[in-house]
Amino acid sequence: MAIEIHLPDIGADSADVTEILVNVGDAIEVDSPLISVEGDKAAMEVPSPKAGTVTEIKVAVGDSISTGTLVLMLDPAEGDAPAVEPESTAEEEKPAEPLIVAKEVALPDVGTDEVNVTDVHVAVGDEIEEEQPVISVEGDKAAMEVPSPYKGKVTEIKVATGDSVGTGTPLLVMEFTELPTAAKPSAPAAAPALGQAPTQQPVQQLQQSVAGPSGFVDNREYAHASPSVRRVAREFGVNLAKVRGSGRKGRILKEDVQNYVKEALRILETGGGGGDALGLLPWPEVDFDQFGDTEKQKLTKIKKLTGANLHRNWVRIPHVTQWDDVDVTDLEALRKKLNAAEAEKESGIKFTLLVFVMKAVAAALQQLPQMNSSLSSDEKNIVLKKYVNIGIAVDTPNGLVVPVVRDVHEKDCVALTHDLRELSGKARDGKLTKNDMTGGTFTISSLGGLGGTQFTPIINAPEVGILGLSRADKKPVWNGEAFEPRLMLPLSLSYDHRVIDGAEGVRFLNALREALDTVREELQA
Amino acid sequence: MSDPIKAQVVVLGSGPAGYSAAFRAADLGLDTVIIERFSSLGGVCLNVGCIPSKALLHVAKVIKDARTLSAHGVEFGEPQIDLAKVRAWKEKVIGQLTKGLGGMAKLRKCRIVNGYGKFTGPNTIAVEGEDGPVEVTFEHAIIAAGSKPIQLPFIPHDDPRIWDSTDALELRETPKRLLLMGGGIIGLEMGMVYQALGSTVEVVEMLDQVIPAADKDIIKNFTKATRDVYQYRLETKVTAVEAQPEGISVTFETKDGGTEVQQYDAVLVAIGRTPNGKLIDAEQAGVKVTDRGFIEVDKQLRTNVPHIHAVGDIIGQPMLAHKGVHEGHVAAEVIAGKKHFFDPKVIPSIAYTDPEVAWVGKTEEEAKAEGTDYEVSIFPWAASGRALASDCADGMTKLIWDKETKCVIGGAVVGSNAGELLGEIGLAIEMGCDAEDLALTIHAHPTLHESIGLAAELFEGSITDLPNPKAKN
Numbered sequence: 001m002a003i004e005i006h007l008p009d010i011g012a013d014s015a016d017v018t019e020i021l022v023n024v025g026d027a028i029e030v031d032s033p034l035i036s037v038e039g040d041k042a043a044m045e046v047p048s049p050k051a052g053t054v055t056e057i058k059v060a061v062g063d064s065i066s067t068g069t070l071v072l073m074l075d076p077a078e079g080d081a082p083a084v085e086p087e088s089t090a091e092e093e094k095p096a097e098p099l100i101v102a103k104e105v106a107l108p109d110v111g112t113d114e115v116n117v118t119d120v121h122v123a124v125g126d127e128i129e130e131e132q133p134v135i136s137v138e139g140d141k142a143a144m145e146v147p148s149p150y151k152g153k154v155t156e157i158k159v160a161t162g163d164s165v166g167t168g169t170p171l172l173v174m175e176f177t178e179l180p181t182a183a184k185p186s187a188p189a190a191a192p193a194l195g196q197a198p199t200q201q202p203v204q205q206l207q208q209s210v211a212g213p214s215g216f217v218d219n220r221e222y223a224h225a226s227p228s229v230r231r232v233a234r235e236f237g238v239n240l241a242k243v244r245g246s247g248r249k250g251r252i253l254k255e256d257v258q259n260y261v262k263e264a265l266r267i268l269e270t271g272g273g274g275g276d277a278l279g280l281l282p283w284p285e286v287d288f289d290q291f292g293d294t295e296k297q298k299l300t301k302i303k304k305l306t307g308a309n310l311h312r313n314w315v316r317i318p319h320v321t322q323w324d325d326v327d328v329t330d331l332e333a334l335r336k337k338l339n340a341a342e343a344e345k346e347s348g349i350k351f352t353l354l355v356f357v358m359k360a361v362a363a364a365l366q367q368l369p370q371m372n373s374s375l376s377s378d379e380k381n382i383v384l385k386k387y388v389n390i391g392i393a394v395d396t397p398n399g400l401v402v403p404v405v406r407d408v409h410e411k412d413c414v415a416l417t418h419d420l421r422e423l424s425g426k427a428r429d430g431k432l433t434k435n436d437m438t439g440g441t442f443t444i445s446s447l448g449g450l451g452g453t454q455f456t457p458i459i460n461a462p463e464v465g466i467l468g469l470s471r472a473d474k475k476p477v478w479n480g481e482a483f484e485p486r487l488m489l490p491l492s493l494s495y496d497h498r499v500i501d502g503a504e505g506v507r508f509l510n511a512l513r514e515a516l517d518t519v520r521e522e523l524q525a
Numbered sequence: 526m527s528d529p530i531k532a533q534v535v536v537l538g539s540g541p542a543g544y545s546a547a548f549r550a551a552d553l554g555l556d557t558v559i560i561e562r563f564s565s566l567g568g569v570c571l572n573v574g575c576i577p578s579k580a581l582l583h584v585a586k587v588i589k590d591a592r593t594l595s596a597h598g599v600e601f602g603e604p605q606i607d608l609a610k611v612r613a614w615k616e617k618v619i620g621q622l623t624k625g626l627g628g629m630a631k632l633r634k635c636r637i638v639n640g641y642g643k644f645t646g647p648n649t650i651a652v653e654g655e656d657g658p659v660e661v662t663f664e665h666a667i668i669a670a671g672s673k674p675i676q677l678p679f680i681p682h683d684d685p686r687i688w689d690s691t692d693a694l695e696l697r698e699t700p701k702r703l704l705l706m707g708g709g710i711i712g713l714e715m716g717m718v719y720q721a722l723g724s725t726v727e728v729v730e731m732l733d734q735v736i737p738a739a740d741k742d743i744i745k746n747f748t749k750a751t752r753d754v755y756q757y758r759l760e761t762k763v764t765a766v767e768a769q770p771e772g773i774s775v776t777f778e779t780k781d782g783g784t785e786v787q788q789y790d791a792v793l794v795a796i797g798r799t800p801n802g803k804l805i806d807a808e809q810a811g812v813k814v815t816d817r818g819f820i821e822v823d824k825q826l827r828t829n830v831p832h833i834h835a836v837g838d839i840i841g842q843p844m845l846a847h848k849g850v851h852e853g854h855v856a857a858e859v860i861a862g863k864k865h866f867f868d869p870k871v872i873p874s875i876a877y878t879d880p881e882v883a884w885v886g887k888t889e890e891e892a893k894a895e896g897t898d899y900e901v902s903i904f905p906w907a908a909s910g911r912a913l914a915s916d917c918a919d920g921m922t923k924l925i926w927d928k929e930t931k932c933v934i935g936g937a938v939v940g941s942n943a944g945e946l947l948g949e950i951g952l953a954i955e956m957g958c959d960a961e962d963l964a965l966t967i968h969a970h971p972t973l974h975e976s977i978g979l980a981a982e983l984f985e986g987s988i989t990d991l992p993n994p995k996a997k998n
Contacts, residue, residue, distance in 0.1 A: 235863075
């Protein structure tokens, strides 16, 4: 009997199938990779949860799939087949394993940006039915009850009456039994809505108040646009008050609306999403073939996404990059000594300079917590984080990824070495999950293995600082009497000047230098 | 019960708003059903409103013109009126139009269910028809159930001598003395017909002018031109109406408190119309109906229930066919997925009396009340060659301007064919025309619509057909 293999939770909403790694008829082992997928943040291989023979492949390269999508059919290997003897094992071995899973219930699309929680109808521990209202919300336009998409037990409630929530805000965590075919969160549609945009489909419409009074109301909204222009503006949602008319006597023409939309799209697509038009010249269009042979290569999905993020961060954050060298002669000597000792013990531990720097950075961040903060989106507050999670930029064949090492301030160099090895292994194999790449408070980009002296790393928003490491090199350093060859590690610290002053930037590097000494002293002890 | 009927869109009511919505929906590829309680399509407008009244007004106008001509040397003698034939002519006009509608419905594969429809749920309407009850289930509904004449509790409406507009249009007889209760458009139009046919017509109105929505100067002109048609009782209340064997006895109370009792052969009660919102069990579908029977909608004609729209008289004033038609189109387009809005700047109003009274956009009264910095320019038809030649020199064309933008924001015309002249003003307002645009547009000479260009020239200060108040010396 063939069993269904579904895409496990990959931490992303959807992913594209980039490669099928098995063929029908292949005999596969547990954990052998079945397909490769590429999501927003990571590329990964999907391992088989079972051993067996592939009988049918249900996806194709280029398909966009998501958690729960049927990937292939597998004829289970004998030893792994459903229990032949009924008594042998308990229920867990049914082909469609019921799993107890915890899932977050988030606010579905309510049609408005923000709504207020007016009532919470459930408590932790409640057993609730699918479609049972869990909270009431009230927005500008409507009040509604949000039904539960699942049947199960409430284990955590994440909102309280009075909270302001938006689409996607986590409301509660539920525990429930799930078959591999994940229950689809379904919104009870009031009625089939032909021609209505999906966003207008309310969750559970109790009362939608309409603004229209009975009777024709004055319409003096547009002094200078004819009915056809008004219609076109309505279709594109253009506020005519913002459109400059190029017609006779400043009348708004259809072309003005079209140009307005084109310009808005251009700004959006070139990354100025926040409405900050840069007013730049158009990008030069060059036919490169006229100068010689060329070859077109597609950017990987990761590269495209990284590019968009980097561009935004570069344009939106006023960067300052501070360079400095730090003397790591003694630290490097110690590192070699320690590694020799570990090798003798055959512990498998091999310290890198990066781990020491991470440890020191964590100490410096705790000393200067502004560097471990984020600017609020209204740019009125900074959020200081009491934890230190350091992202490490890793170069992979698919592009740049930044896995995050958590709670660096609480870990010793051995633990950090383990974490780092695990994460960089996952990164190279394309097995990082979304969870591995979120929650960072500061980033380190090490190009030390490759060379270079200094560079200007781009801040990984919403973090406010990033430290670049180049290759440590012997340099002559004046010791008061003579030049002495010392091993100098070049540091390139970029910070968000809206949050960090120049003096603070230098102070951070000084703190880092002292922290490196402390790390060395502690390791020596 | 017959087999239930299924439709993507069901339109309740086939007046101008309803059939426009249904035909537009069908043309946009939606499977559409019209529910109509009467055997012919067209609603009040075609059957007992706009169209039959215009047929009768045409008759009245020709009678009047023939009489007027005697002053210019052509004598026709007293008209011989055969009411039955007049009625037949009116019915023929109606028949032609409703038949046309039926044909167009067929062409569009719009199904018609005859009978009285009432909601039974958010997606169902039960129709009580001659062939028994039938259920219509729908994905979307457009309510176009219209309005009906207002009745007052102290009036014995069941007496055959108490008329509403529908009764008046039946043309059963020519009463000797006819009282119009209410000085609105419908009453005045019907009064004019009966006056031409031989009745003595009186108008009683509580306010100090008939057609209260129009500007005073316009109505003053109209009142003067119609002093031989109507006897006016302004600022007068009706306090009692009693049916007596010899006639309908009506008690009036004037502004100064004096009372007077008069007897009429017929009384036409035309004090307004009330929406039919409470007659269709809208609440069964969850649709909110106001105390006054209106259904509130948003700018896309959507009621509080997102898949149910409403159009026409039932959603509010002005209760005019042309407003309903446009609303019907938008509702159908929205259902078909278009991002359209009911978004006009102005809706024209016309009284098809003789002279006609027509206005669009801001009245002077409204501009004043809103504190708009406005200016008025009036071209009197006495200065129009065409008006003089057509014996309608007592008309006038009035334009209202925003002094700051120099754009036309309103206009009113009283006179022969005033309603036909209104189109240009409406278009000018929608297009944001200023005085120069209107003045520089060459209007044909001699025409009545020339008066619009000349009124603009007056405002501009470039007029030569009249003394120019804005000339330099």
